[in-house]
Amino acid sequence: MERFQRQIILPGVGTAGQNKLKACSVLVIGAGGLGCAVLPYLVAAGVGKIGIVDGDRVEESNLHRQVLYTESSIGVLKVDAAKQTLQQMNSTAQIVAIPEFLSEGNVESLIRSYDLIIDATDNLEVRYTLDKASSSFKKPLIYGSIFRFQGQVSVFNYKGGPSYSSLFPKEEKAVLNCEEAGVLGTTVGIIGMLQANEALKIILGIGEVLSGRLLIYNMLTNDQQIFELGGQSVAPSFNSRIEKVDLINPELAFAMKGILLDVREVGEKPEIPSGFCHKLPLSELESRLGELDKEREITLFCQAGGRAIKAGKLLKKAGFSNVKAIRGGARDILNLIKNEMSKTT
Amino acid sequence: MITVNYFGNIAEAAQSDSETLEYNTLSLAELLDLLDSKYAIGKFPFQVAVNRKIVSKQQILSLSDSDEIALLPPFAGG
Numbered sequence: 086m087e088r089f090q091r092q093i094i095l096p097g098v099g100t101a102g103q104n105k106l107k108a109c110s111v112l113v114i115g116a117g118g119l120g121c122a123v124l125p126y127l128v129a130a131g132v133g134k135i136g137i138v139d140g141d142r143v144e145e146s147n148l149h150r151q152v153l154y155t156e157s158s159i160g161v162l163k164v165d166a167a168k169q170t171l172q173q174m175n176s177t178a179q180i181v182a183i184p185e186f187l188s189e190g191n192v193e194s195l196i197r198s199y200d201l202i203i204d205a206t207d208n209l210e211v212r213y214t215l216d217k218a219s220s221s222f223k224k225p226l227i228y229g230s231i232f233r234f235q236g237q238v239s240v241f242n243y244k245g246g247p248s249y250s251s252l253f254p255k256e257e258k259a260v261l262n263c264e265e266a267g268v269l270g271t272t273v274g275i276i277g278m279l280q281a282n283e284a285l286k287i288i289l290g291i292g293e294v295l296s297g298r299l300l301i302y303n304m305l306t307n308d309q310q311i312f313e314l315g316g317q318s319v320a321p322s323f324n325s326r327i328e329k330v331d332l333i334n335p336e337l338a339f340a341m342k343g344i345l346l347d348v349r350e351v352g353e354k355p356e357i358p359s360g361f362c363h364k365l366p367l368s369e370l371e372s373r374l375g376e377l378d379k380e381r382e383i384t385l386f387c388q389a390g391g392r393a394i395k396a397g398k399l400l401k402k403a404g405f406s407n408v409k410a411i412r413g414g415a416r417d418i419l420n421l422i423k424n425e426m427s428k429t430t
Numbered sequence: 431m432i433t434v435n436y437f438g439n440i441a442e443a444a445q446s447d448s449e450t451l452e453y454n455t456l457s458l459a460e461l462l463d464l465l466d467s468k469y470a471i472g473k474f475p476f477q478v479a480v481n482r483k484i485v486s487k488q489q490i491l492s493l494s495d496s497d498e499i500a501l502l503p504p505f506a507g508g
Contacts, residue, residue, distance in 0.1 A: 207506060230504070231508065232438040233438075235441075253504040299502065316484050316486050
């Protein structure tokens with residue numbers, strides 16, 4: 086225990102705390118920039134068993150931030166290179182190298198025998214898989230992620246606390262990973278260290294765990310902000326997005342084969358001949374949605390565009406995806422019709 | 431004056447970490463519409479915090495002078 090003396094004498098740690106560390110098992114998913122910061126601190130602190138999951142090999146372009154690896158590690162499996170370095174730091178630690186990528190197929194068998202899970206991945210898909218499994222197995226998930234010079238840290242699924250997917254519901258929108266986005270070693274270093282710090286706090290039972298809260302750290306300004314979770318939009322469906330209705334020029338709308346829909350109220354001028362458009366006043370739209378075909382392209386117009394956009398948002402909320410509004414209004418449509426008529430006569 | 435703080439890829443879209451808007455009262459929905467028309471934020475997944483508390487984007491909320499809004503997208507790098 087001599088090697089741990091300087092942490093054992095801390096209030097809240099003691100021999101009992103050191104024994105908790107020894108008895109604890111932590112699974113680190115990802116041995117990249119975050120993983121390389123998390124791992125040595127857990128091993129050095131005396132965590133008894135550490136699993137490392139990563140199917141990648143070390144590349145030269147990893148070395149500026151993945152500081153567990155050396156030039157001679159290039160081409161070697163990350164988990165093997167990491168294990169070698171970590172075992173030299175603490176020969177009594179049980180280090181389990183798992184040269185796999187986490188997937189729905191292996192997630193349950195991987196996390197089952199560990200007490201704590203650390204999300205050090207750079208992949209949203211994997212993060213959702215991990216979150217779901219750690220939530221159902223009631224394993225705390227320590228999240229860290231970066232975007233350029235900023236990082237996020239939080240603890241999910243901790244003592245019934247919120248999950249990652251309740252903070253960020255799964256959406257079909259792309260987010261860059263760091264290979265495309267660029268990253269400084271110190272950014273992943275600091276964020277990984279914060280994750281390791283949360284892990285030690287959870288194991289030792291000290292301090293305030295970042296559960297139900299999201300920490301954002303800005304490396305360029307040293308600003309740290311903590312946001313309280315709780316009221317976030319829950320539905321992963323269209324409800325949580327801001328519906329946006331694209332505008333198109335009347336000429337284009339007129340040339341399309343879809344439905345041209347007049348959402349003005351009955352009797353508004355100028356009247357558009359009904360052969361050229363359908364009529365469904367905005368005030369009745371919601372109750373008469375069944376009259377519209379979701380498969381067809383729908384272009385909306387009113388007098389100046391305001392109600393057309395409103396109607397478009399309403400349709401999108403109701404599950405119509407192919408909806409546009411005309412830039413302009415009925416007068417533009419009428420002019421186009423007149424032009425068309427004069428051409429044919 | 432309402433302060434809006436941007437993070438991650440939304441800060442990039444807004445080309446700024448923070449800005450103040452000269453409104454005394456504004457609803458949350460109006461603010462999000464306004465920011466969508468300025469920076470097309472609708473294409474990003476994000477949550478909204480008002481005075482460091484995350485709120486639903488659908489919540490009917492009138493913002494007032496000195497409120498601090500944050501747009502929080504998920505990060506993915508590691």
